[in-house]
Amino acid sequence: MIYVFALFLLTLLVITAVAIVRTENLFVAVMLTSIFSLLMAANFFILDAADVALTEAAVGAGVTTVIFLSALALTGDWEKPRPGGRTVALGTVGVLAMLLIYASFDKPRLGDPEAPVHQHVAPWYLEKTPEYMDIPNVVTAILSSFRGYDTLGEVFVVFAACIGVLFILGVKPARQTAAAPQPVSGLRHHLIPQVVGRLLVPFIVLFGLYVQFHGEYGPGGGFQAGAIIATGVILYALLEGEAEALRAVPRSVLLALVVGGALLYGAVGVVCMLKGGAFLDYSVLAADPVFGQQLGILVIEAGVGMAVCGALLSIFHAFAARESMT
Amino acid sequence: MYIVVSIAILVTMVLALVRALLGPTVYDRVLAVNVFGTKTVLLLSVIAFLYGRPDFLDLALAYALINVVGILAVLEFFQDRFRKQERVDSD
Numbered sequence: 001m002i003y004v005f006a007l008f009l010l011t012l013l014v015i016t017a018v019a020i021v022r023t024e025n026l027f028v029a030v031m032l033t034s035i036f037s038l039l040m041a042a043n044f045f046i047l048d049a050a051d052v053a054l055t056e057a058a059v060g061a062g063v064t065t066v067i068f069l070s071a072l073a074l075t076g077d078w079e080k081p082r083p084g085g086r087t088v089a090l091g092t093v094g095v096l097a098m099l100l101i102y103a104s105f106d107k108p109r110l111g112d113p114e115a116p117v118h119q120h121v122a123p124w125y126l127e128k129t130p131e132y133m134d135i136p137n138v139v140t141a142i143l144s145s146f147r148g149y150d151t152l153g154e155v156f157v158v159f160a161a162c163i164g165v166l167f168i169l170g171v172k173p174a175r176q177t178a179a180a181p182q183p184v185s186g187l188r189h190h191l192i193p194q195v196v197g198r199l200l201v202p203f204i205v206l207f208g209l210y211v212q213f214h215g216e217y218g219p220g221g222g223f224q225a226g227a228i229i230a231t232g233v234i235l236y237a238l239l240e241g242e243a244e245a246l247r248a249v250p251r252s253v254l255l256a257l258v259v260g261g262a263l264l265y266g267a268v269g270v271v272c273m274l275k276g277g278a279f280l281d282y283s284v285l286a287a288d289p290v291f292g293q294q295l296g297i298l299v300i301e302a303g304v305g306m307a308v309c310g311a312l313l314s315i316f317h318a319f320a321a322r323e324s325m326t
Numbered sequence: 327m328y329i330v331v332s333i334a335i336l337v338t339m340v341l342a343l344v345r346a347l348l349g350p351t352v353y354d355r356v357l358a359v360n361v362f363g364t365k366t367v368l369l370l371s372v373i374a375f376l377y378g379r380p381d382f383l384d385l386a387l388a389y390a391l392i393n394v395v396g397i398l399a400v401l402e403f404f405q406d407r408f409r410k411q412e413r414v415d416s417d
Contacts, residue, residue, distance in 0.1 A: 001329060005332065005336070005373075008336060009336075012339070012340070012343055015343070015347075016343065016347075019347050027352060027355075028349070028352075028355060031346060031352075031355045031356065031358075031359050031400075032346060032347075034359050034362075034363075034396055035343065035346055035358075035359055035362050038362055038363055038366045038389075039366075041366065041370075041385075041389070042366055042369055042370065045370055045373065045382070045385060046373060048377075050382055050384075050385060053370075053385055054384070054385050054388055057385060057388045057389050057392060058388060058392065061363065061389060061392045061393050061396055062392035062393070062395045062396050065395075065396035065399055065400070066395065066396065066399040069399050069400065069403045072403070073403060073406065073407070193398055193401070196394075197394075197398065200391065200394065203391065204391050204392070204395075207387065207388065207391055211384070211388070218381055218384055219382070219384060219385065220384070224388075228388060228391075228392065231391075231392050231395050234395060234399075235394075235395045235398065238395070238398050238399055238402050239398075323406075
């Protein structure tokens, strides 16, 4: 039954993807991308990948739509018609699709316990997580401890992406934007969004903190929590206007979050080395190695959350600042 | 029982998707996306019970909280565009 659901949702996914490519109205494309993201999350969920589904929910449904719309406000509504080059692109994509379909014949059946991926390191992770860390969510254990280097790399990628976007959009220093005339923005004059939104903001931030600190036990962790908290602040910005949100959480705080999050993660690794362990080997952090692992995971997840939240909000404000300049 | 409910929700999702694909006005599409989001929340909740893992309701909750922000962003986008248009017209 579940496979039927998954197949059905995947079919809808393909239809949506084709429609996104076909449409020339960029606003329609943004709306369809939002649906695409919802379908994707439902699919992840049905395939029992709750952590990924939560990430897709946190990033795809809220933040991405907002950032796409901010970008759309800077450009036009319609895609520019591009002459020629279509047949070459179609040929390349066609050949690649054929190759991928051919490769999929060798793929093991969905959910096959004999598949190579379930025979390699996965059993070891499942077996050793209770012994080394004693936390129920193996995904968090793998992401933040067993494969801590990868996650550190991802945090630096987020950091680099944030710096890149800020460079491209060329944010002016705070005093110059403050001097510029601020256009009236926000949904302040609409009663229903105002009242409901104000009620929602604290709950969204609280839920984000829950996802942050509950990551060892349920689906969630730093990435999802950072995105959810950023969504809460973005909601405040939508309601009260962007300037008001910058007053609540200034740009300097956001940059400190991005830099501080990445540094916190790296610093935990260095402290591990100073205490006589390997880089990012949390066992040496406390007298009891299991407690040391849990402590390390908690701290680096906090670093990830700070970096993601700061980066998403910086990008959002960079777009908004650019918008008010034009 | 849960399966019947899931199938009903899936059918509604298809209807919303059809509206989002066909349009014709942007408001049809905005509404379709909103309906689609709500249906996803419901589908996730029902499937969480179908799997016998109600702790996965966290996800549905996250969706319910976040989906509204996207829709508000769309509304503000149109409001700003309308204001800009007005300013251009009055100049």
